[in-house]
Amino acid sequence: MSDQNPVFIPGPTNIPDRLRMAMSMQTKDHRAPDFVETFAPVLEDTKRVFGTAEGEIILFPGSGTGGWEAAITNTLSPGDAVLIARYGMFSHKWIDMCERHGLDVRVVECPWGEGAPAERFGEILADDTAGEIKAVLVTHNETATGVMSDISLVRKAMDGANHDALLLVDCVSSLACVPFEMDAWGVDIAVSGSQKGFMLQTGMAILGVSQKALNTMEGAKLPRTYFDFRDMRKAYVGGGYPYTPPVQLIQGLRTSLDMLFEEGLGAVYDRHVRLAEGVRRAASAWGLSLCAARPELYSQTVSAIYVPSGFDSNALTEHAYRAYGVSFGVGLGEMNGKAFRIGHLGMLTDVMVLSGLATIEMAMADLGYPIELGSGVAAAQEHYRASRANALRSA
């Protein structure tokens, strides 16, 4: 029965029944006219979620990591300098990918729990009078630490330095959960995946690509075949695909977009803020601190919570799974053993989050944590009740 429980990992997220059914379909010929009829509006509607009217959407079979690779290989050449900060496991992995592709990776080291250092980026870009830096890479939501960076500040710093590097953003664990404004923030490539805010199975990298990035594409010399934007765009003109597309996932994305629009993107974003705040209040009631250094860095999709010293967060997540059949995120990288993560993104309601908080409380109590059973749940309940009362008042 434990497979009936929701997961509280920060992706892949819970798949609503409606999406499971949408993806559970018989094979469709991707060269048949009705695939074209499905596919083109999916691309168009996905733009709304990225906040772009000017950019294009490109979908690859793959996952977020494939999206990173597509972003760099379609815009950069071997030896090009890129600017990126390391403040968690995912920014670290993107750095590693850039290094393995032979880029000149200029890394700003930040403590984990901090976000993208916009001011420092601005200084470095201002000093780069020769224009060596071709791209600035930013992880919008660092899933390892529960830190969300302000992309508009990075854009401001780039503009302030009068630098024309591309801005490549990883929004894998933020898109379709919080507002994303690709055009307004001047993002050149935004990389996401199917299995987080879109609530689908893993299997698709979903990218928003600006006209500036497309103009850079022809000159980019990094090798690419499977992830080549040019092949993809050529095929899209006829409404098709350069190889076999994941038709079930594309059908799922159609229904995912319908669900997001039916709830209303604003309501989806508000729900994520409300759920996240309940989790933060629970952590505070337990006397535990977040990895995110300051409130303005708090992620609305995942909270990384330090366990008290002397406790092992891996033992906690393992116990929660074995005893109660509920998954929470483990601490990644330098936070392994020191923190656990609660994913609060995708298809979740207040009630579901309360069940997760109750579960982790039981697991903590079982392991002798100095917390009062029910304290975190009560703090979250108060917040959810108050939010509901406010919503009713303003309706």
Ligand code: PLP
């Ligand atoms: N970037 C971020 C912020 C992530 O959270 C993840 C995965 O969790 C990735 C990139 C990698 O994506 P994927 O696992 O879909 O390849």
